[in-house]
Amino acid sequence: MTRPPHDILAAAGAWPLEQARALVKRLEKSGKASALFETGYGPSGLPHIGTFGEVARTSMVRHAFHDLTDGKIPTKLLVFSDDMDGMRKIPENVPDRAALEPYLQKPLTAVPNPFGGDYKSFGHHNNAMLRRFLDTFGFDYEFASATDYYKSGRFDAVLLRAAEKYDAIMQVMLPTLGAERQATYSPFLPISPTSGRVLYVPMKEVNAKAGTITFADDDGRDVTLPVTGGHVKLQWKPDFGMRWAALDVDFEMFGKDHQSNAPIYDRICEILGGKAPQHYVYELFLDEKGEKISKSKGNGLTIDEWLTYASPESLALYMYQRPREAKKLHFDVIPRAVDEYLQFLESYPRSDWKNRLGNPVWHIHAGDPPAPETIGAAGDNAPRAQITFGMLLNLVAVANTHDVDVLWGFIRRYAPGVSPDTHPRLAKLIGYAARYFEDFVRPEKQYRLADEVEAEALRALDAALASLENRDPPATAEEIQEKIYDVGRAVPRYQDLKAKGATPERPGVSLDWFNAIYQVLLGEPRGPRFGSFVALYGVANTRALIAKALSGALKREHEAFLASRLPKSA
Incomplete structure (x- = not known):
């Protein structure tokens, strides 16, 4: 694989290269010797293509960063699953929905797997479905489970700091809430020792020195728990900032529905001693009715559905194109995506480096696109062509x-x-x-x-x-x-x-x-x-x-x- 000249890399206008150049400057200022890219996944439903798109797009920025730095700065992509979140509603696309009703508000990794098989929980099943496709596509990533990170103590130091900075976090959060929610809000969500549910209850005491919280449990009794060891988790907005601080994340992209909350995530990260990562906000995907796709509703396309009718590369192209425009994600977009991919692949070898770096296949294939497959009719002296x-x-x-x-x-x-x-x-x-x-x-x-x-x-x-x-x-x-x-x-x-x-x-x-x-x-x-x-x-x-x-x-x-x-x- 031949790398493009550095001066052309430094000037190319493709959005992954623009993001990578900004990240290079960030690390130059911080002096950090490695870069951590992160994507998030909420396993409240089966993974959809939007989840895949986040990993694919982040991988494109990571590759661009690698080439810009001549591979001298180590990078890692962490795919983080928020599988300790409580199941707030039962997804519409699971079998025997009534059987899951007793498990509402329990962590997703404590909810039985409704699909059968060897996975021990709903969260484990959905995590596996995500990893299966990411592995099939060949992504280079490390998978992380919130349940594992909380319970193993990976977050303990920052959670203790959150107890110390409780008032500062509340000062960030309370102005964003209505009066009724302010009265009961706490960034800490204890896991009830009695019911196993994730509790949205006010704190009666936060003891920073002891690293504990006291609250009324489901049975009405006051309970004191340590904030460490997986006994509590954080509300989702503080959790964003806490994770960035704990892991020292350098780059994360998220959907437009998070955009208004980004300053909150950043501020909490800084309160907890971290430096907020570089963000990239993308537009949301829509179903055939123009409604936002949702894991719990199961509207839009699944990863398996796309791959029934088209290649992973065509899906990656769809993710690459116009990430800051809302796009319909339904079956009728597939033929065009397939043929556009073939067209881009065919034009790549005939292009100079400037145009190659603007060609999506350079980003899709991490700088090493395969040769196009062309055919020609017998006796045909015209240029060889692809069958579309x-x-x-x-x-x-x-x-x-x-x-x-x-x-x-x-x-x-x-x-x-x-x-x-x-x-x-x-x-x-x-x-x-x-x-x-x-x-x-x-x-x-x-x-x-x-x-x-x-x-x-x-x-x-x-x-x-x-x-x-x-x-x-x-x-x-x-x-x-x-x-x-x-x-x-x-x-x-x-x-x-x-x-x-x-x-x-x-x-x-x-x-x-x-x-x-x-x-x-x-x-x-x-x-x-x-x-x-x-x-x-x-x-x-x-x-x-x-x-x-x-x-x-x-x-x-x-x-x-x-x-x-x-x-x-x-």
């Missing part, structure tokens, strides 16, 4: 099959010698496309009949393709595309005199011509570059598709498929 996810979705549709072997047959005819062994990324892409088409694309297709002008244009396209059908070597994608343009130019409806370079003798072609092709032949409002698609699907097959569309058979067959999905009346 969108193209495969349409191939699955018109081939009327999700049989992977049949789909490979089309590809081998287009590019002899291509196989799963020579193109393993393409092999996975075919499987993803077949599953995605069957679950999401096919039910939403809307074929329509051609009007008179469209029908005449499609018959002209059929005739133009007939002139290419028996070519040896086969017609290239560019030659086919030019025939499609020529047909459109001859139809007044599709002529575009405003197109660049257009003349009355040779007008441009409007998008209406291609929209008609997509809607009538593919049942889609948009589609791939049609010349490339025809080259892959085959000229003869495309002519048969045109005939089927003009006869109305395509529309009838799809209507029959939709009818078969309707529930049968009793």
Whole structure:
């Protein structure tokens, strides 16, 4: 792996590099000889993609920092799970929700695992689900459990300091609370010796010298507990600051919902003797309704759902792009993310270092992107190209099959010698496309009949393709595309005199011509570059598709498929 020149690294505008440069300056001022990156996870529900995104984005900043410092400053990424939090409500997406009701307000690592298996608690199960994916993706991280850190004494020194600085912490917290909450608030949350619940109760005494708190337990009796050894935890806002101080965290990013609290976290960290870390605030993800995704609701996508239909790299690209803009996180974003990743990967080797550092794949692959997989048709002297996810979705549709072997047959005819062994990324892409088409694309297709002008244009396209059908070597994608343009130019409806370079003798072609092709032949409002698609699907097959569309058979067959999905009346 070749590293980029340092002067280009120092000036590149990609957001991970901007954050890394600020972190370099922070360490230069402090004189600290290592950097700790941290991400947080609340295991109140199964991990969602937003959790993964936080780790992926932080890893991108960490890699940028590593290259900026020539690897001379050691770094560590700590993934911290707040699994000692009380279960305040039962998630909607767990089995037998009623069985968990007796465990409300108990630490998540004390709540039975509703999913079965070997994990001893709900918190342990959810932690394992997070680690499983992080390990699959190959993240370099250390996992930390709040339960383990509190109980093992890792936080004891700072918790004793919190007892000493109790009044100062209260002065930070009380102005942020309403009058009723102020009357009962305490930064310390004792774990009840009687019920095992995390208690939100006022303190009757905080003895800094003894390092203890006194409060009324669930049974009404006054109880005194040490603040050390896992007998208490901190409220979530003080907990943020305490953790930063205890671990000496240098960098942490969090969602916009934390932004207003960041000054509170910082101040408490400083009260407890720490230096607040560098922050990066990202926008929240939304579901298909525009609502914030939530672990407890289970809306939005899960990690496993994305990976059913697309690669981890496409997910990492989605996380990299525009982190400070709210983005919808639903199934319909997957195809574009896949194809954009392929486009970025293909352009990377042809770019200079300045553009490489602005290319997401440099950040996704920690500076060492894999070579793109390209194919070329037999006898094709044009630049080699990639088969896109969108193209495969349409191939699955018109081939009327999700049989992977049949789909490979089309590809081998287009590019002899291509196989799963020579193109393993393409092999996975075919499987993803077949599953995605069957679950999401096919039910939403809307074929329509051609009007008179469209029908005449499609018959002209059929005739133009007939002139290419028996070519040896086969017609290239560019030659086919030019025939499609020529047909459109001859139809007044599709002529575009405003197109660049257009003349009355040779007008441009409007998008209406291609929209008609997509809607009538593919049942889609948009589609791939049609010349490339025809080259892959085959000229003869495309002519048969045109005939089927003009006869109305395509529309009838799809209507029959939709009818078969309707529930049968009793």
